[in-house]
Amino acid sequence: MKITFFGAARNVTGSKHLIQTQGFNLLLDCGMYQGRRDQSNQSNRTLPFSSKDINAVILSHGHVDHSGLLPVLVKEGFMGRIYCTGPTAEITKYLLEDSASIQEKDCDYFNSHLREGESPISPIYTSNEAERTFAYFEPVSYFNRSSEWTELNKNIRFKFYDAGHILGSAITFLEIKEGGETKTLVFTGDLGRENLPILRSPEAVEEKAQTMIMECTYGARVHRPIGEVAESLKEAVHFAIRKKSKIIVPAFALGRAQELIYIIHKLIDEKCIPEIPIYFDSPLSQNLTAIFARSAKYFDEEFWEDFGNRRESPFSFENLHYVSSLEESKAINRKQGPLMIIAASGMAEGGRILHHLKNSIGDPNSMVLITGFQAENTLGRKILEGVSPVRIFGWNYDVRAKVAVLNELSAHADQKDLLSRVEETNGLERLFLVHAEISQAMAFKDLAGSSFPGLPIEIPELGQTFEV
Numbered sequence: 001m002k003i004t005f006f007g008a009a010r011n012v013t014g015s016k017h018l019i020q021t022q023g024f025n026l027l028l029d030c031g032m033y034q035g036r037r038d039q040s041n042q043s044n045r046t047l048p049f050s051s052k053d054i055n056a057v058i059l060s061h062g063h064v065d066h067s068g069l070l071p072v073l074v075k076e077g078f079m080g081r082i083y084c085t086g087p088t089a090e091i092t093k094y095l096l097e098d099s100a101s102i103q104e105k106d107c108d109y110f111n112s113h114l115r116e117g118e119s120p121i122s123p124i125y126t127s128n129e130a131e132r133t134f135a136y137f138e139p140v141s142y143f144n145r146s147s148e149w150t151e152l153n154k155n156i157r158f159k160f161y162d163a164g165h166i167l168g169s170a171i172t173f174l175e176i177k178e179g180g181e182t183k184t185l186v187f188t189g190d191l192g193r194e195n196l197p198i199l200r201s202p203e204a205v206e207e208k209a210q211t212m213i214m215e216c217t218y219g220a221r222v223h224r225p226i227g228e229v230a231e232s233l234k235e236a237v238h239f240a241i242r243k244k245s246k247i248i249v250p251a252f253a254l255g256r257a258q259e260l261i262y263i264i265h266k267l268i269d270e271k272c273i274p275e276i277p278i279y280f281d282s283p284l285s286q287n288l289t290a291i292f293a294r295s296a297k298y299f300d301e302e303f304w305e306d307f308g309n310r311r312e313s314p315f316s317f318e319n320l321h322y323v324s325s326l327e328e329s330k331a332i333n334r335k336q337g338p339l340m341i342i343a344a345s346g347m348a349e350g351g352r353i354l355h356h357l358k359n360s361i362g363d364p365n366s367m368v369l370i371t372g373f374q375a376e377n378t379l380g381r382k383i384l385e386g387v388s389p390v391r392i393f394g395w396n397y398d399v400r401a402k403v404a405v406l407n408e409l410s411a412h413a414d415q416k417d418l419l420s421r422v423e424e425t426n427g428l429e430r431l432f433l434v435h436a437e438i439s440q441a442m443a444f445k446d447l448a449g450s451s452f453p454g455l456p457i458e459i460p461e462l463g464q465t466f467e468v
């Protein structure tokens with residue numbers, strides 16, 4: 001079989017890997033590329049393969065850098081099924097609709113503020129095109145695993161394991177019969193961590209796996225323990241109280257946002273932090289949180305101890321406001337701090353967070369709180385790295401707000417977690433590192449190379465094909 005890496009290759013976005021075996025073309029993820037506007041535009045408008053030739057897709061989880069180009073695949077003539085867990089199907093539907101609507105609104109805004117020499121832009125896909133994708137989803141469970149294989153044809157079957165990254169995220173274990181032998185492959189998707197709030201820890205794959213395609217976002221980093229998040233949040237909240245100001249938090253509408261709300265709720269209950277109003281400003285906030293509310297069987301022990309056994313919802317408390325309409329969103333700007341605004345997108349590349357940043361980034365009393373990974377060339381990364389001024393909606397803004405980082409909450413495995421994953425994978429013969437910037441991947445390759453001498457480790461380039 002052949003594997004070609006069409007995205008998340010020496011990069012963290014646009015996850016897309018094509019497996020070709022005996023005339024069957026299986027696509028792992030179909031993610032959107034996020035980064036420089038002109039580059040993303042080009043990479044996202046057409047897929048680097050014929051969509052009509054793709055027989056099936058396995059989707060690891062809902063985040064748009066893994067799912068965001070499914071509407072383009074369908075638009076270009078894909079006729080197969082998109083396999084993912086039930087929660088991933090639900091989440092992805094909302095995120096794709098949202099992604100289309102953000103593109104439509106951004107285009108409208110951009111086109112109505114055109115300056116000399118600029119041409120109008122159009123969305124990569126519309127809301128209608130996003131909606132057409134939903135009919136292709138085929139939910140697969142990762143419970144009752146011993147009996148549950150999903151067959152793609154007589155030679156290819158797979159099962160899912162819990163990846164513990166966001167609700168519904170899955171590790172894929174594939175078994176492929178080819179030329180009289182059985183080949184095995186693990187695709188980790190994005191891997192979570194032990195002890196993250198709400199979700200269960202990532203599961204170990206029980207079967208022998210010859211080949212592994214593993215994410216490596218934090219191949220060079222060891223995260224601060226999650227327990228330290230209380231101290232960092234306390235500092236942020238006290239800053240906002242002292243300055244009567246706003247804390248602006250860019251976060252994926254699903255994942256970090258709910259974790260942050262969970263932790264803040266718990267810290268308020270334990271009287272560790274004072275209460276301030278929190279606005280979860282996303283048209284999707286209620287829908288996505290509702291998916292969480294009916295997914296308790298996916299949650300960990302800690303959830304049951306903290307809230308579940310008391311039949312209390314972690315996602316509702318007095319000072320938490322879900323903001324859906326644009327009018328309500330605009331009204332937050334007129335409010336006096338202290339307050340916190342959580343809004344997407346997570347890397348500040350689009351969505352309502354841009355309006356909040358535009359309004360507060362020049363105010364030295366405000367704070368931008370970075371809670372997740374920020375890819376190269378995104379606005380979030382520029383703010384994180386201290387670039388000033390930054391461009392928002394085509395205009396320059398000086399960054400005077402305090403910028404703080406909560407990396408304890410990262411939803412990605414760190415170097416130690418990744419190393420354990422390699423160690424516990426039985427019969428591993430070849431490792432491909434994806435979903436990482438080159439410096440992170442190289443650092444991990446060096447470390448893993450010395451820990452597991454003789455194990456071939458590749459860091460594929462974009463478009464590179466390997467025979468396995």
Ligand SMILES: [Zn+2]
Nearest residue numbers: 061063165190
């Ligand atoms: Zn993810």
